[in-house]
Amino acid sequence: MTKRITAILVGLGILVLAVFLIYAWEPSIPEQEPPSPGDFSEAMIEQGRALAGIGNCQSCHTVDPERPLAGGRPFPTDFGTLYSTNITPDPATGIGTWSREAFHRGMRQGVARNGAHLFPAFPYTHYTLVRDEDLDALYAYLMTREPVNAEPPDNQLRFPFNVRLLQAGWKLLFFEEERYQPEDARPELWNRGAYLAQGLGHCSACHTPRNKFGAERTDLAYEGAVIDNWYAPALNTDSRAPVAWTEASLYDYLRSGGSTYHGVAVGSMADVVHRGLGEAENRDIRALASYFSAMAEPGSDEQARQTATATIQSAQRRTADTLGYGEKVFTYACASCHYNDPDNPRALRPDLSLNTALRADNPMNLIRVTLEGVGNEEGLPGVVMPGFAELSNADISALLHFLRATHTDRPAWDNLEDEIERQRQKVATNTESEQ
Ligand code: HEC
Ligand code: HEC
Ligand code: HEC
Structure with a gap:
């Protein structure tokens, strides 16, 4: 009797494992020749530059300003240290051989060209919301950067956290692939702000507390959190700002780094404002200000x-x-x-x-x-x-x-x-x- 139960349990275990492996397995997308600069219009590349800023790609993928986007920035976690990758179009060490399709899958599903699952320190959980046209512009921008031959250091993650396949389990629990859906009851400017904040801007990645698996707690969205030894304050009705943030003051802060009735942007927020949002159009900054001012119910x-x-x-x-x-x-x-x-x-x-x-x-x-x-x-x-x-x-x-x-x-x-x-x-x- 016990033998039979053991056999059934082992059988079930193998079945569950097989189903998981089928679910977790992602195909490799064939390598391609790096596209040539002439493949993209100047307008598209410029749009991609502003979007890369809003997405803060530079901050996380650059260590040495002389070698922008060449990766290697360490991300210390409770499970060990992870390093960002080289996203210049270098075919050997960067993403030069990634097709448009591979790039879209990477940004939206957190899967590398070779089919490996990526860790959520890369905010694909937000980038999944980004529209096709915007990903195409980002691709055009990245593929026309100077290729840098640079291999990032090997990750120092403890077993079993170094097993990329297990990231599929994390995704099962905490990730849904979806595109931004506009809220019809809201004005267009607010929707633009929501699209940028939740998607490329990944504002909640710092301003929202995470659970012990490193996933954002949606029930505590924008409640404030500690990240990289800075405190990213609450941006919702729990904001401790003595003067409520208005659309005008948020605009000033996000555009210039300070606003008359508030503090200034220091630490990682200085990076977001000065490096990231620096090339964004005024209208997009206005859109972000509109979205966040509506969240905190400000006065005049x-x-x-x-x-x-x-x-x-x-x-x-x-x-x-x-x-x-x-x-x-x-x-x-x-x-x-x-x-x-x-x-x-x-x-x-x-x-x-x-x-x-x-x-x-x-x-x-x-x-x-x-x-x-x-x-x-x-x-x-x-x-x-x-x-x-x-x-x-x-x-x-x-x-x-x-x-x-x-x-x-x-x-x-x-x-x-x-x-x-x-x-x-x-x-x-x-x-x-x-x-
Ligand atoms: C908060 C930090 C952070 C930001 C912001 C960020 N990345 Fe990354 N990115 C990472 C890390 C860390 C990895 C490595 C993940 C891994 O090894 O699993 C990565 C990996 C990638 C990869 C996979 C590359 C490969 O060779 O597997 C691509 C593509 C990528 N990022 C593109 C971008 C783009 C485009 C942007 C801006 C829109 C961006 N990233 C912004 C941290 C970041
Ligand atoms: C890399 C982490 C990070 C990201 C991403 C980030 N922030 Fe911040 N934010 C911070 C930190 C840290 C502070 C505190 C800065 C200070 O005290 O000067 C801050 C402060 C702020 C403040 C001032 C709050 C107050 O009451 O003083 C606003 C407004 C703000 N962020 C908006 C945003 C918006 C909008 C985005 C997305 C476009 C964003 N943040 C993305 C880390 C981040
Ligand atoms: C020489 C002039 C000077 C002195 C002295 C000075 N500060 Fe400042 N402080 C500034 C300026 C200017 C800024 C704004 C900087 C900017 O916008 O780049 C600032 C900004 C700040 C901020 C805002 C940071 C934020 O996140 O919004 C705090 C807090 C602060 N100072 C505290 C102090 C304290 C505490 C002392 C005394 C120990 C002090 N300062 C002494 C000039 C000074």
């Missing part, structure tokens, strides 16, 4: 101005009541730049009471900006902020407690000093690896 621009004034005034009132050590640090290190006239707040001297980083549940962005400053490639063009790594952990902790207590109405942060030390270590290793 006049309300925004009034809230900003009131917020700065209450910070000034609260500051007048305290005179602790934190305020001394602030006066010595920050106040020479970060003061503001409540009736005329200016983005060039961002008023810290208007900054999401001070009100966020996670202090990491504020700590990083305090330690590292704001570089030339970040925030608004033409302005920088020095870093204050020479302050002690105790000084910074007192300073940030003071700012939190006076410039916001949020509860105090826990364990600030530990988090400051953790960030200090990370900043030190980052600077070493860049040299």
